[in-house]
Amino acid sequence: MTFKKYEKVFREDYEKWYRANEAYRNEVKADPDRLSYHLMPETGWLNDPNGLCQFKGEYHIYYQYTPFEPTGELKLWGHYRTRDFVHFDSCEPVLFPDSDEDAHGVYSGSAFSEGDTIHYFYTGNVKLFDRPDYDYIMAGRLSNTLHVTSRDGFHFSPKQLLMSNKDYPSDISAHVRDPKVIRREDGCYMVLGARDEDSRGLVLVYRSQDLERWEYHGRIVTKEAFGYMWECPDLFLLDGKLCLICCPQGVEKSGLDFWNVHQCTAVVLDYDFRPGTWELPDRTAIHMLDRGFDFYAPQTFEDEKGRRILIGWMGIPDASYTNPTVKKGWQHALTLPRQLHLEGDRLIQEPMEELKALRKGCRSYENGKSLKEEHALCCEILADFTDCTYMKLELRKGVWLTWEDHILSLKLGVCGSGRDTRKVEIERLNKLHIFSDTTSLEIFINQGREVFTTRVYGQESGLSLDCDGKVQVVVYDLAGLEYRKATS
Template sequence: MTHQEQIDRANKALADPATAIKDNRFRLHYHLMPPAGWMNDPNGLIQFKGEYHVFYQHYPFEPKQGPMHWGHAKSADLVHWEHLPVALAPSEPYELDGSGSAGGCWSGSAVDDNGVLSLVYTGHVDGRNPVEVQCLATSADGVHFMKHPAGPIIPGPPEEGGFGFRDPKVWKYEDVWYMVVGYGKDGLGKALLYASDDLRKWRYVGVAAESDGTMGNMWECPDLFPLGDHGRHVLIVSPMNMGATKTLYMTGDFDYGSGRFHRRHHARLDYGFDFYAPQTMLDSRGRTILFGWMNIWGARMPEHAEGWMGALTVPRELTLAADGTVRMLPVPELEALRGSHTAIGGLEIGADTFIPLPQIRGDALEIIAVFDTAASDEAEFGLRIRCSEDGSEFTEIVYRKADRKLLMDRGRSGSGDGGISEAPLSPMEDGRIKLHLFIDRSSVELFANDGRITVTNRIYPDPSSTAVRLFARQGAGVLGCLDAWEMKSIWPET
C-alpha cells in the first residue's frame, strides 16, 4: 500500500466501533491518551503556527505494540487536546517487513523549516540490514505529511557492530541543523551527532556524549538543548539496562566546534516506575516544555482490556537551578482545570494516627500539602490517596525524616503492578517538605519541593476508592497547610 492508503486504513480503524474503547474505568480525565489502541513515546513536540503539536508512537488497530504509526494531537493551551488524523504510517521497505506485521515509523522529532512542519524519525525493520535508518516527512498544513521521495536521509549507522540507531532529535543553531541519535557500542550508551544545511543531506560529526560505564549500554530518545541563562546545556536520555534508572539527565557544556558535550552533573530525571522516553520543546514564551510516556515496558497494563493502552504525563516546564540540577514543575496552564477547592490549616498528626479528610475525595485531584519537619518528631508522615472505605486499598506517599527519603508505595494500589518508588529528598531551607500531587483516574504524579524531585506512577484502584487520609508513624507529624482541588475533565467520554 502507499503511505496515504496506510494512513486511511489507520484512521478508518480508529473510527470503527469494533476498535472503540470498551470501558472508561481507567480512562484519564486530563492527560493526553490515544483515542483507541496503543500509545508509547511522545514524538515531534513543537509549537507550530501558534498551536502546540504532540505526536506519539501509536498502533491504532489494537491496544498492543505493532508496526508503529505516529498519532497526532494539537492544543492551543497545553491543556485541552484535539485528536488529528494519524500523521505517519509504515509503508516503505525500510519501515515495514514483507508480511506487513513488523517494523514501523519509530520515534523522532519535529522542526519548523520556514513554515514547513518537518518530521525526522527512525524507520525500523527487524532482520533488515541496516535495521534502523533516519527518515524525513514534511507538511505545509501541519496535518498531512509526505515522505521524502529519495528515501532515508541517513541510510544507516556510522559503523557496524552497534546496538540501536534511533530516535533522532533535531534542532537549529545559527544556520545549521543538528541531530542527536541514540546508539550503543561496546557496552556504552552514546549520543551520536550529525549536522546538515537542509535537513536532507547529513554529515556525521562524532560522539557528542557517552556513558562512563555505569549509564546503560544504549541511550534511547536522546534530547540535547540549552537551559537557563548561563549557556548550560542538558542532555536527557532513556538508558537501557541501567537497573531502576529509566531516565537520566546530564547538565554541562556543549561545544559546537568539537561537537562534544562536557558533563558536569547527572541524576535521575524522575524516580517513578512509569516515566520513559521524555522529549522537550521550546515554546514562544521561551519555556522548555517536556512530556514523557506515562508507562514502562514490561509492566502490567490493565487498561489493555479496555481497548487502549498508554498515556503521556502532564506538560512540565524545566528550569536549571544554580547548583546545576534540573527542576521540573507542571505548567501553570493546568490551573484552568481546578474546580471545587478545599483548604486545611495547620494540624498535628499524632504518632501512629490516621486522619481522614472527608471533605476531599475523588479520582481526579490536585493536592498541595506542606509538612513542617522542624516541628515533627523523627517520624514517617504523609498522605494516603485513592483509599477504599475499609482502608484495604490505597497509594501511600510518605516522607521518612530519619534518612531523608521520599517514597511512593503501590503495594495496595489496585490491579496494576506494585512496588515502592524511592527518592532522596532533603527539606527546604525553612524545614518544609512540599508535596504537589496530580491524581488522575489511573495515575499519580508527584512534584516535591518545587520540582526538585518528581515521581510518576500508574495506579489502577477500584473506581470507588476515592478517599484521602493523613498519617504519621513512629512519631508525630505536623501539617503546615493543605490545598486540594477537584480537577475538571478535558474529555467528553470521561
C-alpha cells in the first residue's frame, strides 16, 4: 500500500499497511541505535507529544506519528499508556487524517480532562494547492481547531470543528495551531500559536464557558518582534505563578542563546486575562528551556499528585543536522518525563522520581576527579562538585562536557552527525545529573536550572573525568523500558 502526502488516511488503511509490513518492523527493531529507555516510534517518524494527561490513574502519551516512513510526510496521533513510566502499553493510533477538516495532517494538540471525560483539542491541517493565491503563509492553508472527547483514552467521539480561519483575527496569517486549554474561575481559556501578517509571532487567546463555543479574547505579544511564528504554546500555573512555554521560530542568535534553527522558551507572566492585547514588558525575561540540539514542542500537564510534568520532542524541525536512523526506517524520540518547579522566575526541570526504578547497578567514587571507567552506554551519572573551577568530562569516546571560565560546553564531534557545540554561562558548577542512552544524552545542570538534550551517535563507551576541587560521582546502569501490545 502506498500513501501520498496529501491524501486522507483512514484507520482501515493503517491496519492493512500494518499487517503487510512485519518485515519493516523487524528491521527497525534490530537497529542497534534504538533507544533503551526513551519512547520511540515502532517504525517511521515521531515528533510532538500531544494530549498528555493522567486519567483514572493512567498516563496517556499521544504523539504526532508517521508510521509509514521516517521523514514525517503524514501525521496521525500515536499512543502510549503507562502507570509508572517504566512499563508501557504500545497502543493503536487514535486519530487519523480522515476528514475534510484534517485531511493533510492531524497536527498538535492537547488534552483537558474533567469528571469522566477527556477533551482533546488539536489542529487539523489542510493545504489548498489548487488555489491561485496559495502562498503557504497568508492564503491557501486552513488551520482548523478541532475537538473530540473520550471516556477511556482509546475510543473517541466524532470530530467537531470549533474554529477555522474565518474565526481568527483579520491580521493573522494562515498559520494558527497547537491549542492548549486552561480553566479559571471565570471560564476556560485556549491559547493558540500564531503568526501575524507582519510575520511576528504571538499567542492568540480564546474564551469559552462550555468548551465548544469559543470567542476571541485577546493576544499575548512582545513589544518588539521575537521570531516570526510561535508554536506549541503551553499556559499553566506552577507554584502560584502563571507560566508560558512556547517555541518561537526565526529568533536570531544572541551571545550563547538561541543557537538552534528554532527555539523553545519559557517565561513567567503577569497576564491578567483581561480582554485585548497583553504585551510582555521585557523580553529579557524570556529564558531558553533547553540548550541542546534536539528539544522542541514540549507539553506539560498536571498529574493526580499535583505534579507539573513535561515531556518534549527529542528532535527539532528544519535542522541542518540529521539522524542516521533515517536510513534504517525510523527517526526521533520523546524526552524523559521531567517534573517542573519554579526558582524565582526560572523554570527548573528535574527527572521524575519514577525513573529510579530503572537503576540496576551502582558504582560510587568518593573522589572521582581523575575518574576513568568503562561503562554501558545506558547509564545515569550523578556528580556533586565542591570548589570546582574547571571540569572535563568525556561521556563516550569523542563526546565532551567541559566547564572553564564559567562556560559549560557540550561538544559532540564526529558523534554528532552534524551537531557540533552548544554552550551556557553558569556562575558555579555544583551538580550534574546525566542520562545516557544508546543514542541520546539528557544533561541536567545544577538541579535542572539548565538542561542540554541531544541525540548523539557513537557506540564506544567510556567515562573519564578531570577536575579540581572535590567531586563525588555515582554511576547507575539502567534497564530499558518494558512494552506490551494493547488496544484498550
